Amino acid sequence: MKTFYTLLKVRVNQLSEDSLTVGLILYNDLNFQVGFSKHKISAAKSLLDIDGRLLDLTIKEIHSKLLNSNQDLEKYRYSLVEVGNQFNESYFEYLAKYSNGYLMFSQPKYIEVKNDEVNFKQLFKLFVDNTVETTEVIEDExxxxxxxxxxxxxxxxxxxxxxxxxxxxxxxxxxxxxxxxxxxxxxxxxxxxxxxxxxxxxxxxxxxxxxxxxxxxxxxxxxxxxxxxxxxxxxxxxxxxxxxxxxxxxxxxxxxxxxxxxxxxxxxxxxxxxxxxxxxxxxxxxx
Structure with a gap:
């Protein structure tokens, strides 16, 4: 089963197209892992010319939709009913191409690793930040x-x-x-x-x-x-x-x-x- 990752970036300057990478999504056909950097988000909000609460709301919605998708996929995992995953590689390719607001998605990239917590944290440190706020942390809070x-x-x-x-x-x-x-x-x-x-x-x-x-x-x-x-x-x-x-x-x-x-x-x-x-x-x- 192929694993892909997509980076979430905040465009802090529309003219120069400067951006900060604030999050990572790691996924395959059966599961998503998503995490954000708290201090990167805080930094991005200080540079944005919009109300920072809009960024918080957008990130919350992304987390909620992916978490709900995980729950739906798990529910029908062993069912005879086939449930299509709407958040697939093609979907993130679309977002990468047409997301022209303050929040951007990088083109999904294939990576030859398992979609597990260990690999997710390693990739997060590599691309985003040393400290990750995963969906598990959000749910714990x-x-x-x-x-x-x-x-x-x-x-x-x-x-x-x-x-x-x-x-x-x-x-x-x-x-x-x-x-x-x-x-x-x-x-x-x-x-x-x-x-x-x-x-x-x-x-x-x-x-x-x-x-x-x-x-x-x-x-x-x-x-x-x-x-x-x-x-x-x-x-x-x-x-x-x-x-x-x-x-x-x-x-x-x-x-x-x-x-x-x-x-x-x-x-x-x-x-x-x-x-x-x-x-x-x-x-x-x-x-």
């Missing part, structure tokens, strides 16, 4: 952010109301027939009105976030109807930390903040607001 986020919610909210209301309550299609899959609500209680909260990490994809939000709203609507509570008078919260500006997640976060008819948006550091509301309302278990 993402998991750490999620872990810290969940812990803040536990400390600021769940620990304070666990003996008062339902916590980490799981709804499924037995309790709500319209649910296609189970849904966990961090806490919910009742006393005159419904009070509840759902924590969501905006490190997930935009599609997954939309699905989670739509399900949360469906759960609220179902509970309000079943227990004859007013949607306007209920107190439901969405606990979410502000994503990086310039990202699709930040746009969604901003839209939610502007429309708080059903959900009030608060950061994890302020999750104790929900605990105080539960105590003030003297909410309790009811399901």
């Amino acid at each position: 993402k998991r750490l952010l999620e872990k810290e986020f969940i812990q803040r919610v536990e400390d600021n909210l769940i620990a304070k109301v666990v003996d008062r209301v339902h916590t980490h309550y799981k709804f499924d299609n037995n309790s709500i027939p319209t649910l296609l899959s189970s849904f966990d609500l961090d806490c919910v209680g009742q006393n005159g009105v419904l009070v509840g909260a759902k924590a969501m990490s905006f490190t997930h994809s935009k599609e997954k976030l939309h699905k989670g939000l739509n399900t949360y709203i469906s759960v609220i609507a179902h509970l309000s109807t079943k227990y004859k509570k007013s949607l306007e008078k209920n107190d439901f919260y969405l606990i979410v930390d502000e994503p990086k500006q310039g990202t699709a997640e930040h746009v969604l976060w901003s839209q939610l903040r502007k429309s708080e008819d059903i959900l009030k948006v608060i950061p994890s550091e302020e999750a104790s607001i929900v605990a105080d509301k539960i105590k003030d309302k003297k909410a309790s278990v009811f399901i």
Whole structure:
């Protein structure tokens, strides 16, 4: 199986066509490895005449698409269904030829090595930088952010109301027939009105976030109807930390903040607001 590599470069000067090599993609028909140099990206952003956050967003999208492609290829690896790899040599040849913005792709080059982690790191040091931020590192950082986020919610909210209301309550299609899959609500209680909260990490994809939000709203609507509570008078919260500006997640976060008819948006550091509301309302278990 042939292995190819492509270099990712940032054109820091359109007139002179000066560029910095910031990343490497190593691939064959079954797998991609991609890595970036943090300090090369920082250097490139300092030289660009555009908002550096656009570069961060582009790199994030490249990483996400290649990672999703890896997952799809692995899923159907031993299947009778043949799944074509859209990110192949021809695709990168096209990008190399027609990428005329600030981010460029070099022509893919065949290399007589295995597509493994050892060879990837050696090539990265040769072409890009001594320090590599691979997809594994990015995913580790993402998991750490999620872990810290969940812990803040536990400390600021769940620990304070666990003996008062339902916590980490799981709804499924037995309790709500319209649910296609189970849904966990961090806490919910009742006393005159419904009070509840759902924590969501905006490190997930935009599609997954939309699905989670739509399900949360469906759960609220179902509970309000079943227990004859007013949607306007209920107190439901969405606990979410502000994503990086310039990202699709930040746009969604901003839209939610502007429309708080059903959900009030608060950061994890302020999750104790929900605990105080539960105590003030003297909410309790009811399901």
